[in-house]
Amino acid sequence: MKSLLLIGTGLIGCSFAKAARAKGVFDRVVGIDHDRAALGHARDLGIIDAVANAPCGDHDAVCVAVPVGAIAAKVREVASRCTGPVFDVGSVKGSVIDALDPVPPNFVPCHPIAGSEHQGPLAARTDLFEGHALIMTPVAETDRAAVDAVGAYWKAVGARVVERTPASHDECFALVSHLPHLVAFAFIDTAIRARPLDQVGNGFRDFVRIAGADVDVWTDILHANATRIRPRLDELMRALERFGKAMEQGGESLEQCIESAVCAKRAFDEADH
Amino acid sequence: MKSLLLIGTGLIGCSFAKAARAKGVFDRVVGIDHDRAALGHARDLGIIDAVANAPCGDHDAVCVAVPVGAIAAKVREVASRCTGPVFDVGSVKGSVIDALDPVPPNFVPCHPIAGSEHQGPLAARTDLFEGHALIMTPVAETDRAAVDAVGAYWKAVGARVVERTPASHDECFALVSHLPHLVAFAFIDTAIRARPLDQVGNGFRDFVRIAGADVDVWTDILHANATRIRPRLDELMRALERFGKAMEQGGESLEQCIESAVCAKRAFDEADH
Numbered sequence: 001m002k003s004l005l006l007i008g009t010g011l012i013g014c015s016f017a018k019a020a021r022a023k024g025v026f027d028r029v030v031g032i033d034h035d036r037a038a039l040g041h042a043r044d045l046g047i048i049d050a051v052a053n054a055p056c057g058d059h060d061a062v063c064v065a066v067p068v069g070a071i072a073a074k075v076r077e078v079a080s081r082c083t084g085p086v087f088d089v090g091s092v093k094g095s096v097i098d099a100l101d102p103v104p105p106n107f108v109p110c111h112p113i114a115g116s117e118h119q120g121p122l123a124a125r126t127d128l129f130e131g132h133a134l135i136m137t138p139v140a141e142t143d144r145a146a147v148d149a150v151g152a153y154w155k156a157v158g159a160r161v162v163e164r165t166p167a168s169h170d171e172c173f174a175l176v177s178h179l180p181h182l183v184a185f186a187f188i189d190t191a192i193r194a195r196p197l198d199q200v201g202n203g204f205r206d207f208v209r210i211a212g213a214d215v216d217v218w219t220d221i222l223h224a225n226a227t228r229i230r231p232r233l234d235e236l237m238r239a240l241e242r243f244g245k246a247m248e249q250g251g252e253s254l255e256q257c258i259e260s261a262v263c264a265k266r267a268f269d270e271a272d273h
Numbered sequence: 274m275k276s277l278l279l280i281g282t283g284l285i286g287c288s289f290a291k292a293a294r295a296k297g298v299f300d301r302v303v304g305i306d307h308d309r310a311a312l313g314h315a316r317d318l319g320i321i322d323a324v325a326n327a328p329c330g331d332h333d334a335v336c337v338a339v340p341v342g343a344i345a346a347k348v349r350e351v352a353s354r355c356t357g358p359v360f361d362v363g364s365v366k367g368s369v370i371d372a373l374d375p376v377p378p379n380f381v382p383c384h385p386i387a388g389s390e391h392q393g394p395l396a397a398r399t400d401l402f403e404g405h406a407l408i409m410t411p412v413a414e415t416d417r418a419a420v421d422a423v424g425a426y427w428k429a430v431g432a433r434v435v436e437r438t439p440a441s442h443d444e445c446f447a448l449v450s451h452l453p454h455l456v457a458f459a460f461i462d463t464a465i466r467a468r469p470l471d472q473v474g475n476g477f478r479d480f481v482r483i484a485g486a487d488v489d490v491w492t493d494i495l496h497a498n499a500t501r502i503r504p505r506l507d508e509l510m511r512a513l514e515r516f517g518k519a520m521e522q523g524g525e526s527l528e529q530c531i532e533s534a535v536c537a538k539r540a541f542d543e544a545d546h
Contacts (some may be wrong), residue, residue: 004357006326017420045459049333055500065489082345093359097390098482098529111476113473114474114475114478115473116473118390124364126461132474133472135472138394162472170471172410172471174465175464176472176473176474176477177473177474177476177477178403180458180460180476180477180480180481181476182513182516182520183456183460183480183513183519184480184534185516185530185531185534185535186512186513186534186539187452187453187456187509187512187539188510188511188534189516189530189533189534189537190450190505190508190509191449191537192446192537192538192540192541198445198544199386199406199408199449200386200449200450200545201349201386201387201388201449202388203388203406203453203454203482203483204450204453205545206479206480206482206483207453207457207479207480207482207483208453208457208538208541209370209476209479209480210476210479211534211537211538212534212535212538212539213531213535213544214535215532215544216528218531219523219528219531221525222520222523222527222531223520223521223522223523223524223527226520226523230464230517230521231315231521233513233517234453234471234500235461235463236459236463237510237513237514239459239460239462239463240455240459240506240509240510241510243458243459243462244455244503244506247455247496247502247503248496248499248503249496249498250495250496250499251496254492254495255488255489255492257458257462258458258486258488258491258492258495259488260462260487261458261459261461261462261484262458262484262485262487262488263458264461264462264464264465264466264484265461265465265481265484266485267465268461268465268481269485271471272473272478
């Protein structure tokens with residue numbers, strides 16, 4: 001009888017619990033969440049077997065699936081009283097590790113590169129991690145056996161497990177995830193405020209899709225990684241200024257800008273397949 | 274025997290010809306393109322029956338599916354010698370109409386809100402316009418019979434035909450299409466230049482999808498509508514500055530920014546369905 005304590009019954013936590021149970025990794029899941037509605041849905045859907053008000057009892061592993069700003073406190077609360085591994089699913093790793101000085105040896109920092117614009121237990125899917133990367137950022141203090149155990153859970157639910165340093169992870173995701181979210185938020189906020197939109201194309205829908213996100217989750221992510229996102233934002237603003245000037249000039253300078261961007265897109269597509 | 278002259282055998286022109294033929298609107302399509310490879314593909318695929326070097330012969334209608342900057346000259350060339358309607362598919366309407374002073378009465382300015390990141394005759398699809406909006410921006414000089422005939426072609430291929438003024442069209446698309454493209458171009462150009470990307474999520478893929486575009490088409494669009502895009506770009510840059518500052522502060526100011534954006538996204542989704 002393998003038991004998982006799930007702290008945070010949102011999309012990611014519930015998808016992990018559902019998938020891990022389906023793969024036989026855990027037989028029993030106990031859920032904790034201050035959001036009573038989410039907790040109730042998770043129980044009604046059979047994603048969790050029981051609810052708890054605070055971490056208690058013995059579990060084989062603990063999944064901390066709460067917004068980035070709340071992770072360190074939860075990990076500190078459970079890591080010392082749990083013999084098994086404790087792992088999180090936060091999108092920023094450095095801030096969590098810094099807040100955990102010292103880092104408990106049984107804590108394995110994780111970030112699954114999967115998600116959805118839908119939230120909560122009702123959106124949970126057993127195939128959410130299938131074929132997606134799972135980044136682990138263990139540090140010097142991290143127990144290797146805990147890393148291996150957590151890696152095995154994620155492999156069981158279909159993820160490709162990759163190890164990186166917290167700094168290289170945060171640097172990369174500042175650019176490929178956090179900045180695009182910031183831009184999509186700023187864009188839709190400005191666009192919609194300006195006027196009602198109709199007759200939009202799929203390009204617009206795709207471009208703003210990531211703005212349909214959880215407010216608490218993204219407030220924490222953006223602030224936690226602000227020092228790495230800021231230089232990328234400044235870089236983007238300079239590029240926008242450059243593209244904007246070229247747009248006004250037209251002709252060759254604009255063509256070169258777009259050509260360069262389209263080439264970059266093609267290079268990305270090729271590397272991505 | 275109804276005949277269509279198709280000037281420009283790219284994705285949009287070929288999709289229209291293919292769909293209109295499938296619906297019995299035209300029985301014969303003659304194609305013109307200075308891109309001999311595209312023309313050859315269009316013929317090999319049976320999208321066009323014959324190629325021509327210049328507009329000649331009598332056709333029931335002419336579809337001018339060339340980049341925005343080349344539309345006016347082509348329309349001027351064919352409109353006077355063609356008794357049937359002539360229509361374009363350009364993403365900017367005002368610049369074409371301004372360049373056509375006087376506007377031929379049989380010219381109907383059109384913009385189908387459909388596309389793909391794939392280009393050329395090989396990507397042509399008969400269902401490309403199915404359920405999508407087709408915006409017509411006739412002016413005072415435009416012959417009503419031509420508008421009705423062209424509207425009927427687009428309805429036959431599944432589009433929802435909507436009439437707007439050229440100015441309101443260009444104002445709207447500066448925001449919902451041209452600016453997102455400019456941002457996606459600037460973003461991917463900066464992002465890829467900076468470092469090789471791996472482990473990106475679907476959010477990134479969706480966000481940059483529109484950067485996979487035709488260079489000539491988008492060079493023309495952005496320049497033709499630059500005066501309307503520029504104020505929207507400035508607005509976005511101010512919003513980015515505001516969101517960037519809130520990101521650094523964190524707490525309530527950031528939460529309010531994201532809350533507002535997520536609400537705007539929800540409002541858009543509701544209006545969009």
